[in-house]
Amino acid sequence: MKRALFFTGCSQLNTPMEFLRHCASLLDDGADACEVLALMRERYHTVRCMKVKTCIVRRLCKKSQAFVDAVEALCTSNPHMRDRILRATACTAPAFTTSTPTGGGTSVAIDQSTSTASRFDDVVDEDVETELHRLLRTLPPRLPENVRRLRITRAQEVECKAIGAQRVVEKNRSRIHVNGRQVLATARWVLSNTADVSRLSHLAFALMLVTGRRACEILNGTSVFECVDTYTLRFGGQGKRRAAAPETWMLIPSLAPSPVVVAALANLRQRQKNTRLSNVATSRRYQSLLARDLATDTLWSTCRRVHALRGMYACIALRLFVWDTSVSDAYVAMCILGHSGLTDSLTYTTFFLGDEFVSEPMLGHGSFTHRRIFNNDKVEARRDDRRQHVWSESVRDNDEGDDEEDIVIEHFDDDVVVPS
Numbered sequence: 001m002k003r004a005l006f007f008t009g010c011s012q013l014n015t016p017m018e019f020l021r022h023c024a025s026l027l028d029d030g031a032d033a034c035e036v037l038a039l040m041r042e043r044y045h046t047v048r049c050m051k052v053k054t055c056i057v058r059r060l061c062k063k064s065q066a067f068v069d070a071v072e073a074l075c076t077s078n079p080h081m082r083d084r085i086l087r088a089t090a091c092t093a094p095a096f097t098t099s100t101p102t103g104g105g106t107s108v109a110i111d112q113s114t115s116t117a118s119r120f121d122d123v124v125d126e127d128v129e130t131e132l133h134r135l136l137r138t139l140p141p142r143l144p145e146n147v148r149r150l151r152i153t154r155a156q157e158v159e160c161k162a163i164g165a166q167r168v169v170e171k172n173r174s175r176i177h178v179n180g181r182q183v184l185a186t187a188r189w190v191l192s193n194t195a196d197v198s199r200l201s202h203l204a205f206a207l208m209l210v211t212g213r214r215a216c217e218i219l220n221g222t223s224v225f226e227c228v229d230t231y232t233l234r235f236g237g238q239g240k241r242r243a244a245a246p247e248t249w250m251l252i253p254s255l256a257p258s259p260v261v262v263a264a265l266a267n268l269r270q271r272q273k274n275t276r277l278s279n280v281a282t283s284r285r286y287q288s289l290l291a292r293d294l295a296t297d298t299l300w301s302t303c304r305r306v307h308a309l310r311g312m313y314a315c316i317a318l319r320l321f322v323w324d325t326s327v328s329d330a331y332v333a334m335c336i337l338g339h340s341g342l343t344d345s346l347t348y349t350t351f352f353l354g355d356e357f358v359s360e361p362m363l364g365h366g367s368f369t370h371r372r373i374f375n376n377d378k379v380e381a382r383r384d385d386r387r388q389h390v391w392s393e394s395v396r397d398n399d400e401g402d403d404e405e406d407i408v409i410e411h412f413d414d415d416v417v418v419p420s
Helices: 002-010 016-028 033-043 047-060 065-077 079-090 126-136 154-158 160-172 180-192 200-211 215-219 258-271 279-296 308-320 329-337 342-348 355-359 378-398
Strands: 096-099 107-110 224-229 232-236 250-253
Touching (some): 016 033, 016 279, 033 047, 047 279, 079 126, 180 200, 180 258, 180 308, 200 215, 200 279, 224 258, 308 342, 329 342
Antiparallel strands (some): 224 232, 232 250
């Protein structure tokens, strides 16, 4: 019966944030973390996604009453540290509001809002900072026990590889049918006529389709796209990487003229008021908007999901460019999507673009950045270092890219499936 009540509440939630707030409210009402986790696992299917979503839910939950009472007692016994304690415990300034309850006296309520400012921005004196940290360590856990237990277990992560391989086979068993020519033509028109496009999401969809980049890489305001030739871009700012230097770049084919893409991206960022966000903050700000607008648009909804635009990009690029005959289609897809292994890319090439797509004009020879998979290959490593040096010298001397030289970056993609 309790389980049925959970599902009844979730069935009326339309946006991702509504669902996450509902999960937080269930935990605030005392629901067991396993029940809430089970609901989330039916909606989200990868470990990375689950870790992000459970973190958001925990942040949305109310702080424990024991924590609130302990903070109030700490402020009472250390009045000279009150402001610093309040800011540190709630990450905002002012962090608490003081009110007078009906029965008299003073009560302290915690502000649930968040801030990107450091909790200790106002701490200058080293002794004061040391004392502050000592006081904070005496506090009980910020969140109730059931909220703290909302986490993915190691046992689930161990099972992910096997289930991930099974899902790859299932996804490749059938293809997604889309009108590739119409979607591509629409994306190109949007990029060439940004003044006539009112919705920021449609401009983002078009950029994602023609570049194959993730939503966070398009909308974070920090990724860089440079023209190399008519249909080749030099891209910097890849997401979901752990071991790549920030100055590394990669070549990617563009499905629209690269100057048009760069100009459209500038227009997008102007609409965003040149805001620079982290990838996590970008997803939180735009994820619901993009999903809602894609689902309600007649054409874009045929792609099913926002992230599926990367898959369409890979399928279209494989068809419209002439690739080196010494490499396979799977290898090309891996490189242009920025994956570190072939398995990651197998779920992206399941689109059927339509019978009419054979009439789409070719775009020339394709360029991409080769992946260095095995770091113990010293000869290949020296060759890659030489390519990077030649590229850097060319850019510095001529202020333009060299589409004949490839550079290599490291990338680790750990999107694996959560076992049910």
